[in-house]
Amino acid sequence: xxxxxxxxxxxxxxxxxxxxxxxxxxxxxxxxxxxxxxxxxxxxxxxxxxxxxxxxxxxxxxxxxxxxxxxxxxxxxxxxxxxxxxxxxxxxxxxxxxxxxxxxxxxxxxxxxxxxxxxxxxxxxxxxxxxxxxxxxxxxxxxxxxxxxxxxxxxxxxxxxxxxxxxxxxxxxxxxxxxxxxxxxxxxxxxxxxxxxxxxxxxxxxxxxxxxxxxxxxxxxxxxxxxxxxxxxxxxxxxxxxxxxxxxxxxxxxxxxxxxxxxxxxxxxxxxxxxxxxxxxxxxxxxxxxxxxxxxxxxxxxxxxxxxxxxxxxxx
Amino acid sequence: xxxxxxxxxxxxxxxxxxxxxxxxxxxxxxxxxxxxxxxxxxxxxxxxxxxxxxxxxxxxxxxxxxxxxxxxxxxxxxxxxxxxxxxxxxxxxxxxxxxxxxxxxxxxxxxxxxxxxxxxxxxxxxxxxxxxxxxxxxxxxxxxxxxxxxxxxxxxxxxxxxxxxxxxxxxxxxxxxxxxxxxxxxxxxxxxxxxxxxxxxxxxxxxxxxxxxxxxxxxxxxxxxxxxxxxxxxxxxxxxxxxxxxxxxxxxxxxxxxxxxxxxxxxxxxxxxxxxxxxxxxxxxxxxxxxxxxxxxxxxxxxxxxxxxxxxxxxx
Numbered sequence: 044x045x046x047x048x049x050x051x052x053x054x055x056x057x058x059x060x061x062x063x064x065x066x067x068x069x070x071x072x073x074x075x076x077x078x079x080x081x082x083x084x085x086x087x088x089x090x091x092x093x094x095x096x097x098x099x100x101x102x103x104x105x106x107x108x109x110x111x112x113x114x115x116x117x118x119x120x121x122x123x124x125x126x127x128x129x130x131x132x133x134x135x136x137x138x139x140x141x142x143x144x145x146x147x148x149x150x151x152x153x154x155x156x157x158x159x160x161x162x163x164x165x166x167x168x169x170x171x172x173x174x175x176x177x178x179x180x181x182x183x184x185x186x187x188x189x190x191x192x193x194x195x196x197x198x199x200x201x202x203x204x205x206x207x208x209x210x211x212x213x214x215x216x217x218x219x220x221x222x223x224x225x226x227x228x229x230x231x232x233x234x235x236x237x238x239x240x241x242x243x244x245x246x247x248x249x250x251x252x253x254x255x256x257x258x259x260x261x262x263x264x265x266x267x268x269x270x271x272x273x274x275x276x277x278x279x280x281x282x283x284x285x286x287x288x289x290x291x292x293x294x295x296x297x298x299x300x301x302x303x304x305x306x307x308x309x310x311x312x313x314x315x316x317x318x319x320x321x322x323x324x325x326x327x328x329x330x331x332x333x334x335x336x337x338x339x340x341x342x343x344x345x346x347x348x349x350x351x352x353x354x355x356x357x358x359x
Numbered sequence: 360x361x362x363x364x365x366x367x368x369x370x371x372x373x374x375x376x377x378x379x380x381x382x383x384x385x386x387x388x389x390x391x392x393x394x395x396x397x398x399x400x401x402x403x404x405x406x407x408x409x410x411x412x413x414x415x416x417x418x419x420x421x422x423x424x425x426x427x428x429x430x431x432x433x434x435x436x437x438x439x440x441x442x443x444x445x446x447x448x449x450x451x452x453x454x455x456x457x458x459x460x461x462x463x464x465x466x467x468x469x470x471x472x473x474x475x476x477x478x479x480x481x482x483x484x485x486x487x488x489x490x491x492x493x494x495x496x497x498x499x500x501x502x503x504x505x506x507x508x509x510x511x512x513x514x515x516x517x518x519x520x521x522x523x524x525x526x527x528x529x530x531x532x533x534x535x536x537x538x539x540x541x542x543x544x545x546x547x548x549x550x551x552x553x554x555x556x557x558x559x560x561x562x563x564x565x566x567x568x569x570x571x572x573x574x575x576x577x578x579x580x581x582x583x584x585x586x587x588x589x590x591x592x593x594x595x596x597x598x599x600x601x602x603x604x605x606x607x608x609x610x611x612x613x614x615x616x617x618x619x620x621x622x623x624x625x626x627x628x629x630x631x632x633x634x635x636x637x638x639x640x641x642x643x644x645x646x647x648x649x650x651x652x653x654x655x656x657x658x659x660x661x662x663x664x665x666x667x668x669x670x671x672x673x674x675x
Contacts, residue, residue, distance in 0.1 A: 241590070246608075251612045266559070275549070276549045
């Protein structure tokens with residue numbers, strides 16, 4: 044247990060005082076207090092976080108979709124044959140409904156494949172960096188990676204300070220996220236579980252080169268999240284933060300019949316003034332989030348963004 | 360740089376004094392000395408190790424093959440229909456030539472699939488634990504996981520003490536290795552990159568269950584190793600230890616045109632008295648290891664087991 048005399052008085056200053064904040068602090072104190080029956084050994088302090096809608100917004104579209112559309116606009120000049128693809132037309136026309144339909148954003152996946160397959164990972168990283176440095180969110184007029192939720196930043200840093208190893212477990216592309224997660228969240232690339240496809244390896248005159256393909260696409264969403272957690276991390280988490288049905292299975296995997304004490308948290312988007320008010324819907328069915336309905340029964344904490352957060356975004 | 364007054368006088372006591380040991384110690388000192396032009400920031404201290412033939416033996420067969428054959432013998436009583444499979448017959452007859460032929464041990468993979476697909480990961484873990492507790496190596500008459508190379512144990516612990524994050528990057532199954540790597544090498548499951556297939560997730564009355572399948576098999580060998588390193592770790596290693604052509608591509612990926620200082624090491628099996636004397640051959644072609652031939656040109660250290668190691672195995 045951290046010594047209160049040396050740690051900051053309040054590790055979660057952007058959270059309003061209330062039951063949500065108290066519940067989080069009580070859990071962390073309980074599992075880090077040596078001698079407590081709920082003490083979690085360091086090795087078992089594994090925290091997983093969804094990204095879109097949990098650590099940063101997912102409106103008006105997932106930020107990686109904004110990147111893909113911007114990339115497409117950049118590519119279309121040199122590769123005009125792409126323009127005949129229906130999903131490319133939807134993307135260029137800003138038809139998000141079409142682009143984000145399907146259980147796994149099928150149209151978006153196709154656009155990503157068309158624009159990124161064949162790129163080396165170095166070229167892809169450069170493209171993400173260039174985009175982050177220039178693109179701005181249409182509503183907040185700030186670079187996308189400066190729009191993380193300050194209360195969640197505080198939570199993940201407080202968990203880290205208490206010995207938890209933080210992992211992003213997101214439907215977003217691993218290659219996309221790994222470019223910036225370390226400087227934005229303090230989470231190293233090897234602690235990012237995301238959607239992936241295989242690369243190919245070759246030794247060129249210039250050195251070793253890995254090239255992106257769309258083969259063996261793994262979509263790290265819904266039931267894919269516990270599958271990805273097992274494949275990449277290899278043990279059950281004890282803390283899981285999400286916001287949508289894409290996170291439902293990993294909330295279940297983390298908390299149901301876990302022999303260790305565990306904590307589930309759902310960010311509920313209730314604040315139309317500062318952010319967006321919506322119940323994240325299952326992509327394929329449009330149903331209201333099952334995870335929200337199941338939360339009381341499972342003891343998952345529902346964080347009410349409007350009520351529980353003093354501040355939404357990180358300071359400029 | 361570690362303070363010599365507080366660290367053990369010799370971090371590699373099982374290595375004979377000589378050029379190999381000196382080269383290892385000099386590299387670590389050079390990249391951890393603050394102010395040195397070769398200083399490696401902590402985040403870039405990523406070390407990858409092959410397992411079979413690098414950290415423990417791979418004779419008379421890869422240890423996981425011994426496990427698979429023992430498992431098969433256990434299963435064959437309750438599932439006699441398996442006996443009609445040619446590869447099962449080869450395994451039961453001890454026909455290693457047939458079982459280990461093919462670029463990726465195709466026969467062995469088939470046996471693994473027949474015996475393990477459909478098992479839950481908990482049941483699989485229990486099977487590995489049971490095997491480790493009972494099976495013994497035919498030559499050394501010790502449990503397999505007590506046959507790690509003591510000099511390599513010292514090397515990986517010395518690198519860890521100097522801020523390196525150690526990753527196993529092996530053709531072995533991730534599920535197989537993760538059962539014991541933490542207690543045997545001090546390496547947590549999330550730092551194991553191995554061969555994998557996807558699991559399926561379901562919520563049963565008893566709780567969440569992950570079940571092994573053979574779908575989307577990823578064989579983490581040869582060119583698959585840099586591919587796996589990118590997929591799981593997401594950055595280039597700076598230290599790479601291997602012993603066979605299965606490690607050739609990751610040696611290249613680690614060291615060729617790496618903007619950071621890097622170190623490649625090949626364990627050369629030269630000691631027929633204490634271990635086995637062989638040049639690991641490319642599985643598909645039977646060629647002598649290309650990696651050994653390329654080593655002088657690349658500056659990879661060839662460790663001569665007979666000459667460089669004072670002791671081979673960890674103490675009983």
